Amino acid sequence: MSIFVEMEKYDYEQVVFCQDKNSGLKAIIAIHDTTLGPALGGTRMWTYKSEEDAIEDALRLAKGMTYKNAAAGLNLGGGKTVIIGDPKKDKNPELFRAFGRYIQSLNGRYITAEDVGTTVEDMDLIHTETDFVTGVSPAFGSSGNPSPITAYGVYMGMKASAKEAFGDDSLEGKVIAVQGVGSVAYSLCEHLHKEGAKLIVTDINKEAVKRAIDAFDATAVEPEDIYDTECDIYSPCALGATINDETINRIRAKVIAGSANNQLKSAIHGDTIHEKGIIYAPDYIINAAGVINVADELNGYNRERVMKKVEIIYDNLQRVFDISKQENIPTYVAADRMAEERIKSVQASRRQFIRNEHHILSRKK
Numbered sequence: 392m393s394i395f396v397e398m399e400k401y402d403y404e405q406v407v408f409c410q411d412k413n414s415g416l417k418a419i420i421a422i423h424d425t426t427l428g429p430a431l432g433g434t435r436m437w438t439y440k441s442e443e444d445a446i447e448d449a450l451r452l453a454k455g456m457t458y459k460n461a462a463a464g465l466n467l468g469g470g471k472t473v474i475i476g477d478p479k480k481d482k483n484p485e486l487f488r489a490f491g492r493y494i495q496s497l498n499g500r501y502i503t504a505e506d507v508g509t510t511v512e513d514m515d516l517i518h519t520e521t522d523f524v525t526g527v528s529p530a531f532g533s534s535g536n537p538s539p540i541t542a543y544g545v546y547m548g549m550k551a552s553a554k555e556a557f558g559d560d561s562l563e564g565k566v567i568a569v570q571g572v573g574s575v576a577y578s579l580c581e582h583l584h585k586e587g588a589k590l591i592v593t594d595i596n597k598e599a600v601k602r603a604i605d606a607f608d609a610t611a612v613e614p615e616d617i618y619d620t621e622c623d624i625y626s627p628c629a630l631g632a633t634i635n636d637e638t639i640n641r642i643r644a645k646v647i648a649g650s651a652n653n654q655l656k657s658a659i660h661g662d663t664i665h666e667k668g669i670i671y672a673p674d675y676i677i678n679a680a681g682v683i684n685v686a687d688e689l690n691g692y693n694r695e696r697v698m699k700k701v702e703i704i705y706d707n708l709q710r711v712f713d714i715s716k717q718e719n720i721p722t723y724v725a726a727d728r729m730a731e732e733r734i735k736s737v738q739a740s741r742r743q744f745i746r747n748e749h750h751i752l753s754r755k756k
C-alpha cells in the first residue's frame with residue numbers, strides 16, 4: 392500500500408502512527424477533514440489480520456465520520472482511530488494512557504470516543520491524559536448510555552422514511568422486521584411498539600429475542616429468515632453489509648431504515664435498491680444521534696438540547712429524499728452530496744482546524 396496515494400485519493404489531512412513498547416500500543420489515528428472543526432471519531436480496537444488492513448479501516452472510517460458529522464449539522468470534522476489488538480486480552484491501563492498522550496499531542500485537532508472494542512472505562516483512562524475525549528463516565532460530565540438517544544434518532548428517521556414511502560409518517564399498524572435486538576434496537580422497539588407497529592424480530596442471542604417477545608408481543612424468526620419476511624419496513628440493526636448479493640432480491644419491504652453501520656455491501660447494492668423503488672435511509676444519516684449526543688458533551692451536556700437536535704434527522708432524511716427525486720440518484724449518493732455541499736459552503740472562509748494558530752512575531756533590532 393502507498394499511504395500517500397491513498398491519502399491523496401480522498402484528500403486526507405493526516406495519519407498518525409502511535410507506538411508504545413511498554414504497553415503494547417499500536418494505533419493509527421486518521422484525520423480526514425477538519426474544514427468544519429476538529430475531527431471527532433471513535434477508537435476501535437480489533438484483531439486486524441495485517442497493518443495494511445488496519446490502515447485501510449482507519450482511513451475508511453475517518454472519511455465516514457466527516458460525512459456523518461457534516462450531514463448531522465455539527466461543526467466537527469471526521470477522524471478515527473484503530474488500535475491493533477484483541478480487546479479481550481490485550482488491554483491494560485498503560486496502553487490507553489499512552490494513547491491519551493498521543494491525542495493530547497494533537498492539541499485538539501482530534502477528539503475520540505467509544506467504538507467497537509472499547510468501553511467507557513477505556514475512555515476514562517484516556518481522559519487521565521487528555522481532555523479531548525467524549526463518552527467518559529457520568530462523573531466526568533458524560534451523557535451515560537447513548538443507546539436510547541441513538542434509538543430515538545433512528546425512530547425519527549424511520550418515520551421520515553415511512554412518510555416518503557407511504558405518504559404518512561405514522562407507523563401504527565406497520566409491520567417492521569428488526570434484525571438484531573441489542574441495546575439500540577431494543578430501545579427502538581419500545582418507540583415502535585408504543586406507536587402500534589407490529590414487530591418481527593431476530594437475533595443470534597436467543598435471550599434478546601425472548602425479551603423482545605415478552606415486552607412487545609413481537610414475532611420471532613430465525614436470523615436467516617428475516618430477509619424473506621413480508622413486511623413494510625426492514626430495519627437492519629446488527630452487523631453491516633446485510634444488503635448484499637445474497638439478500639437484496641429477498642428483501643420484501645418498501646423501506647429500509649435501521650441503526651446498523653455500513654448496511655450496503657457495496658455501492659452497486661444502493662443502486663439496485665434505487666432501481667427497485669425501495670426507500671433507503673442512508674445509515675450515517677439515520678444513526679447520527681449517537682454522534683450528536685457525544686458532541687454535545689463538548690459544550691457541557693444538556694439532554695433536552697440533545698433531544699431537540701436529534702429531531703434534525705427527520706428533516707435531513709426528507710432533504711436526502713428530495714435530492715434523490717430531483718436528480719434521480721440513489722439516496723446514498725444524495726446523502727454524500729448533502730454532506731459535501733455543507734463542507735464546500737464553509738471551505739472558502741475556513742481553513743483546516745488548528746487550535747493555536749501560529750503568528751509571526753516582529754522583532755526589533
